[in-house]
Amino acid sequence: MVRTDSLNFIQIKKLFDKYGFLGYDKVGKEGSSNFWLLVQHADKHPSFQDSVLTKMKIEADKGNASLKDYAYLMDRVKINTGQLQIYGTQMVLDSTKTSYTPKPTVEPDKLNERRMSVGLNTIEEYIKIMNKHYFGTLQKK
Numbered sequence: 001m002v003r004t005d006s007l008n009f010i011q012i013k014k015l016f017d018k019y020g021f022l023g024y025d026k027v028g029k030e031g032s033s034n035f036w037l038l039v040q041h042a043d044k045h046p047s048f049q050d051s052v053l054t055k056m057k058i059e060a061d062k063g064n065a066s067l068k069d070y071a072y073l074m075d076r077v078k079i080n081t082g083q084l085q086i087y088g089t090q091m092v093l094d095s096t097k098t099s100y101t102p103k104p105t106v107e108p109d110k111l112n113e114r115r116m117s118v119g120l121n122t123i124e125e126y127i128k129i130m131n132k133h134y135f136g137t138l139q140k141k
Helices: 002-019 024-040 046-061 067-080 108-117 123-135
Strands: 091-093 100-102
Touching: 002 024, 002 046, 024 046, 024 067, 046 067, 100 123, 108 123
Parallel strands: none
Antiparallel strands: 091 100
C-alpha cells in the first residue's frame, strides 16, 4: 500500500501542477472524487494536501467539487499537521476499542452544525455507520 500511495502521489502531483484541482468540469464527478480520494490518502505529503485543499475550496464554492469531500480533506490536513479537526471526519477507536469516536475537534458542541453546513450527517449517525462498517453491526449507546 505504501508503494502504491507513493506511485499515486507522483501522478496526482503532476496532474495538480498542470491542471489545478480536478473538478467536475474537467473530469466529471467520479473522476473528481477519485482524484480527491488519492489526495486524501497522500498522508506523507500534508503540504501537498493543503495546496489541493486551497484550490478545492474555490471549486467547491462554485459547485464544481464536493463540499463533503472538501470537509474530509480539511480534517485530514488538520490532523496531519497536528491541529484540531473541524468536521469530525477523522476517527479513532475509543479506549474500550468497541466504538469509533472523532479525533479531537474544535468547538465540539458545534460539530453537528458544521457537519450539516457541508452536507454531512450528524456525528452520532456517522459513528453508527463507522461501527457498522468496521464491526459489522450497529453499536448501541
